[in-house]
Amino acid sequence: MPLIIQQVQKRMLISLSQIAKKLSIQEGDYIALEERDGGIFIKPVAWHDKSQEYFWSDSWQEKMKQSADALKEGRYKTFSNVDDLLEFLGEEKNADDNSN
Incomplete structure (x- = not known):
């Protein structure tokens, strides 16, 4: 009815x-x-693509807020090249093997 x-x-x-x-x-x-x-x-x-549904979840939005706050407060590091970034992350320099 x-x-x-x-x-x-x-x-x-x-x-x-x-x-x-x-x-x-x-x-x-x-x-x-x-x-x-x-x-x-x-x-x-839905006004956004369903494949991006994760982005609009509460947990992801909290991560986005934390990232924005860190940027605002200057809590980030810059690197002049990829090798320096990999070293900072504890990865091997010049690692070309993508088989993981």
Whole structure:
């Protein structure tokens, strides 16, 4: 049975919470509204590529924040060449074997 809601103002509908809950739509999410067949259809949409979903996870965003803070505070090191970087990381210089 369709959910009946009341339009209270221009361009504003209320009581979509039951539908939003069913579709796992949360505040701030994007939705597509499509008018067809005499009705309006609501569909959740992602505004970023699903292959990049990890980037938007809480844990990854925390890492991004830590990195940005470190940059702001000057907690980084620069290298004039790759060999110096590899030495700093404890890797062999001129390591051309990519078979790992």
